[in-house]
Amino acid sequence: MHRIETFASRAVPLPTNDIDTDQIIPARFLKGTERAGLGTCLFADLRFDSSGSPVPTFSLNRPEHQGAQILLAGGNFGCGSSREHAAWALTDFGFRAVVSSSFADIFYNNALKNGLLPVVVDKETQGTLFTMVEMHPEEELTIDLPRQEIRWPGGSRSFPIDRFAKTCLLNGVDELGYIMGFSDAIDRYELQHEEGGEVDES
Amino acid sequence: MTVAETAGSKGKRGPRTLFDKVWGSHVVVPEKDAPALLYIDLHLIHEVTSPQAFAELRRRGLAVRRPDRTLGTVDHSIPTIPYDAHSIDPMAAEQISVLEENARQAGIRLFGPGDSRRGIVHVMPPELGLTQPGMTIVCGDSHTSTHGAFGALAFGIGSTEVGHVLATQCLLQRRPRTYEVRVEGRLQRGVTAKDVILALLARIGVAGGSGHVFEYTGSAIRSLSMDERMTICNMSIEGGARAGMVSPDDTTFSYLSGREFAPKGAEFDRAVERWRKLATEEGASYDASITLQADGIAPMITYGTNPGMGLPVTAPIPDPEEFSDLSHRRSFSKALQYMDLQPGTPLIGHPIDVVFIGSCTNSRLSDLRLVASLLKGRRVADGIRTVVVPGSQMVKKQAEVEGLDAIFKEAGAEWRESGCSMCIAMNGDALLPGQYAVSTSNRNFEGRQGKGSRTFLASPLTAAAAAITGVITDVRTLLNGGIRASD
Numbered sequence: 001m002h003r004i005e006t007f008a009s010r011a012v013p014l015p016t017n018d019i020d021t022d023q024i025i026p027a028r029f030l031k032g033t034e035r036a037g038l039g040t041c042l043f044a045d046l047r048f049d050s051s052g053s054p055v056p057t058f059s060l061n062r063p064e065h066q067g068a069q070i071l072l073a074g075g076n077f078g079c080g081s082s083r084e085h086a087a088w089a090l091t092d093f094g095f096r097a098v099v100s101s102s103f104a105d106i107f108y109n110n111a112l113k114n115g116l117l118p119v120v121v122d123k124e125t126q127g128t129l130f131t132m133v134e135m136h137p138e139e140e141l142t143i144d145l146p147r148q149e150i151r152w153p154g155g156s157r158s159f160p161i162d163r164f165a166k167t168c169l170l171n172g173v174d175e176l177g178y179i180m181g182f183s184d185a186i187d188r189y190e191l192q193h194e195e196g197g198e199v200d201e202s
Numbered sequence: 203m204t205v206a207e208t209a210g211s212k213g214k215r216g217p218r219t220l221f222d223k224v225w226g227s228h229v230v231v232p233e234k235d236a237p238a239l240l241y242i243d244l245h246l247i248h249e250v251t252s253p254q255a256f257a258e259l260r261r262r263g264l265a266v267r268r269p270d271r272t273l274g275t276v277d278h279s280i281p282t283i284p285y286d287a288h289s290i291d292p293m294a295a296e297q298i299s300v301l302e303e304n305a306r307q308a309g310i311r312l313f314g315p316g317d318s319r320r321g322i323v324h325v326m327p328p329e330l331g332l333t334q335p336g337m338t339i340v341c342g343d344s345h346t347s348t349h350g351a352f353g354a355l356a357f358g359i360g361s362t363e364v365g366h367v368l369a370t371q372c373l374l375q376r377r378p379r380t381y382e383v384r385v386e387g388r389l390q391r392g393v394t395a396k397d398v399i400l401a402l403l404a405r406i407g408v409a410g411g412s413g414h415v416f417e418y419t420g421s422a423i424r425s426l427s428m429d430e431r432m433t434i435c436n437m438s439i440e441g442g443a444r445a446g447m448v449s450p451d452d453t454t455f456s457y458l459s460g461r462e463f464a465p466k467g468a469e470f471d472r473a474v475e476r477w478r479k480l481a482t483e484e485g486a487s488y489d490a491s492i493t494l495q496a497d498g499i500a501p502m503i504t505y506g507t508n509p510g511m512g513l514p515v516t517a518p519i520p521d522p523e524e525f526s527d528l529s530h531r532r533s534f535s536k537a538l539q540y541m542d543l544q545p546g547t548p549l550i551g552h553p554i555d556v557v558f559i560g561s562c563t564n565s566r567l568s569d570l571r572l573v574a575s576l577l578k579g580r581r582v583a584d585g586i587r588t589v590v591v592p593g594s595q596m597v598k599k600q601a602e603v604e605g606l607d608a609i610f611k612e613a614g615a616e617w618r619e620s621g622c623s624m625c626i627a628m629n630g631d632a633l634l635p636g637q638y639a640v641s642t643s644n645r646n647f648e649g650r651q652g653k654g655s656r657t658f659l660a661s662p663l664t665a666a667a668a669a670i671t672g673v674i675t676d677v678r679t680l681l682n683g684g685i686r687a688s689d
Contacts, residue, residue, distance in 0.1 A: 017533040018408055018508050022647040027628040031279055031293035033253035033300050045649045074529055076409040082344040084360035105444050110360035164236040179370045182231055182239055186372055189230045189241055
């Protein structure tokens with residue numbers, strides 16, 4: 001579905017831990033029935049003041065970070081609700097990867113399913129990247145999924161990713177199509193599966 | 203090939219946990235290079251996270267595989283004033299009508315706006331007997347962990363996965379690790395299940411359970427009612443765990459007995475026989491564990507902007523200097539700035555504007571009874587807005603039979619229709635910018651209860667105490683000996 005290739009881009013720093021999905025996209029923007037067009041609501045309460053004007057100090061609004069496709073975030077990014085709108089808002093805004101020391105589980109899954117690459121780095125690397133991006137916002141990071149490597153001027157680190165997720169992202173595998181390939185196994189399972197969730201007695 | 207063999211669980215096996223058993227009996231295709239394909243027994247849907255999934259099925263020309271294992275309700279965007287499709291927010295009305303149409307076309311049972319049994323998606327299925335031990339349950343909502351109180355494996359998923367389950371009744375899942383949360387002893391007077399989970403979160407933080415499924419064990423958990431177990435499992439996600447479970451026991455079975463969709467008669471007896479075998483076996487091991495002593499837990503309250511930033515209500519707000527980790531210190535300072543609170547000062551006596559009693563965490567009948575026990579014969583303090591929102595229309599009806607609504611109204615509180623209300627603030631119920639609320643809900647994130655809202659999470663008792671005094675209060679100072687959390 002969403003094929004990811006190696007790319008290079010500047011990054012926007014958001015050096016706060018535990019950025020939750022309510023900050024990524026506040027619930028009042030969840031009233032639609034579509035996936036598209038949520039980029040305007042991304043980080044709405046951090047990006048805009050009460051009169052709707054951009055907050056000049058917020059990193060996404062700073063001129064030197066315009067057009068950056070990598071979000072460099074604090075740990076436990078995406079905690080909170082299961083709303084996939086968080087991943088949709090980030091991709092619609094133009095992000096292709098989020099780099100952090102850790103991600104909340106549901107957000108991590110949602111990101112992968114939308115071609116938004118969650119890149120986990122150790123805390124030291126995270127600190128190095130924050131410093132670099134704040135001092136040299138013009139520097140580019142390269143994210144190389146085939147080699148599972150993030151590179152920047154002066155360094156590189158490998159990052160982990162689930163083997164299956166990697167295959168899906170590199171080849172644009174459609175997960176739903178993949179699951180439907182098991183429909184015979186699902187049929188057999190259902191035939192034997194009692195109502196109410198039996199105990200496996202093996 | 204038997205189901206068990208398909209599940210890849212033959213061969214040597216030591217004592218197993220509840221999780222091991224529920225997982226093992228739902229694996230359709232075992233995990234290898236690819237994640238396991240896990241069968242889902244019950245799929246709950248609501249108006250906010252399902253429309254995009256139905257649209258995807260339509261785009262591909264796919265049908266809903268098992269409408270009989272799918273169930274819908276409206277809770278997130280529906281207002282808590284009596285429903286009128288013509289006078290509510292047109293976007294909310296559209297979401298609700300899209301769900302009605304999707305459910306109608308697919309033949310999915312929907313507890314819609316006019317249904318006397320509708321309610322919050324994590325309150326209604328248990329009270330109807332739909333949530334049962336040993337099941338796998340998913341929903342496009344992170345608080346699906348609630349259903350684990352019955353010994354089900356229940357977790358939240360995104361909308362893409364909602365589509366996967368609609369089309370195939372299955373999900374691709376890596377097996378999570380297990381984490382025992384043992385709570386031993388007896389809760390003190392004025393201390394509730396909510397305080398237990400807030401105490402756990404204060405200990406382990408909001409990422410402490412990442413990648414794990416909690417199982418709550420120990421004598422304190424055993425002595426809790428189903429409502430209380432649901433409160434604890436509900437907030438497992440706030441500790442980073444996608445699911446929380448409790449081994450089913452007689453408390454579970456007697457709760458289910460006689461419920462509308464629970465098995466009946468001899469079938470129920472056979473089900474109980476099966477369900478009993480689900481409990482974690484003596485000597486089974488977990489990947490991680492923690493023990494809390496129940497009698498050491500005080501009424502808890504949060505001071506910051508994530509649910510792990512909590513403390514005993516009588517304790518002072520910690521000092522940022524206590525955190526050695528720079529990023530923690532930064533998050534903490536940011537939280538205190540947002541909340542406009544000073545380190546080292548106590549929360550007791552801090553003025554508030556609103557009290558919210560509701561949400562999938564604390565809106566069940568027993569929660570409302572606790573609040574009523576404190577409000578009876580008392581008044582909400584001048585200038586404090588107190589909103590009581592039952593978790594379902596059935597909770598509402600029963601509360602009215604018991605006269606709880608009259609107690610709330612006489613005390614000066616608002617009594618509403620069921621829904622998520624001010625917990626998610628996308629339905630007309632919200633705080634004003636800068637307002638402080640004591641809320642029985644589950645998240646105190648920036649803006650969660652409305653733009654600029656400031657939330658103190660607490661138990662129904664602590665919330666009721668704040669309603670009466672107008673400030674953050676140690677509920678134990680208002681108790682007259684008649685109230686205990688599990689009464």
